[in-house]
Amino acid sequence: MSPISSSVFPVQCDIRIRQGDLGRDGAASTVGVARWLEDARIRVRTPRFERLVGAGGFGPHQIILVSQSAERLATVYRTDAEVQVHTGIRRIGRSSFTYEQAVFAGGERVGGGGATVLNLGPAGPLALPEELIADLTDLSVPDSSETATTRPGAERAQRDHYAFFAPLRARIGDVDSNQHVNYLALTTWYDEAVAAFTTVAMDEDGLVPDLSPSSYRIDYIGEVTYPGDYEIGVRVRSFDVDSVRYELGIFGGGTCLGIADAVGARGVLSPKSLGPGGPR
Known part of the structure; x- marks a missing residue:
């Protein structure tokens, strides 16, 4: 996946590096980076969809994780300042959507990843409502995939x-x-x-x-x-x-x-x- 500029990500959030994020070398581990990505995804707001659900306009459902990726590109220590996760939506499907994320420290890209989530109802996958599609479209970033992801055999x-x-x-x-x-x-x-x-x-x-x-x-x-x-x-x-x-x-x-x-x-x-x- 080719990196895209931080300027195209619509959502940015500051990250506080915790002791539990560090690996044996004293730098943030890949698991720590995955935790940062999760924290950032949780903070992404979808106001139209949230209003729809709050008004009872969308039935029982779960947004479940079906895949994720995380990578370290450089070492990040607890003393490093200005760590941010930048988040956007790379793909919108019928029942699922995919986040793309990048981690920056001091203006340098030091990690990244993403996740695909599925809108699931009691009987199986649910089509994304128009309100959620509109929210996700506002958060879209250019698709930076060089090739389609190969499904495991x-x-x-x-x-x-x-x-x-x-x-x-x-x-x-x-x-x-x-x-x-x-x-x-x-x-x-x-x-x-x-x-x-x-x-x-x-x-x-x-x-x-x-x-x-x-x-x-x-x-x-x-x-x-x-x-x-x-x-x-x-x-x-x-x-x-x-x-x-x-x-x-x-x-x-x-x-x-x-x-x-x-x-x-x-x-x-x-x-x-x-x-x-x-x-x-």
Whole structure:
């Protein structure tokens, strides 16, 4: 995706960097960036649609997240000033719409991402009302996609696609007001799976170097609930001298509940430990 100028984003909000946003290197983590993007999306107002819902003109519905992306492009420390998230709407569909976002610190673009959300009713997807379409149109930015997003293949939902599995147990603190594991908590699960993979690949005890992903593209397929025991599948799609491209999936038993693509630093990971697919 080609970056677009901050001037074309209709909504900007200031971000306060919190301790929980920082990674092991003392800079904002990719999960922290994802949290900033969520904070900014929550602040976007759709006044026509809000009036329609308030007047009872639109029936029961949920706006649910079906995918998100987040990436770090530069290091951001807690002492950095003037961190802002700029937000706009990139695509408007029949029942869904897509945010595009960019993070700036001191005038430099340091991250970005976006999310696609679905308007869901009791019986399935609902067409976006005219009022919401008008609000979203006011927030539109140029579509900066260079190519259409490639949908993951069906093999990504199969356990035997993955070379390594990391077990994880849902924690009550992961559960949000929708009574399932929050999508930001799920992002930390992917981080944990990559760390577990790194530990095995390096064949070392104790704390290994921080090779957590700098970017994620995540699709949500099913609901992750509490209590529950889950596994994160990890497969190395490719690697070069600097980076590793991962394919990941969350499984509850034999059922795939979400998939992700991630890019992390390679560090000292050897070619032998990374291929084919990583350690088994």
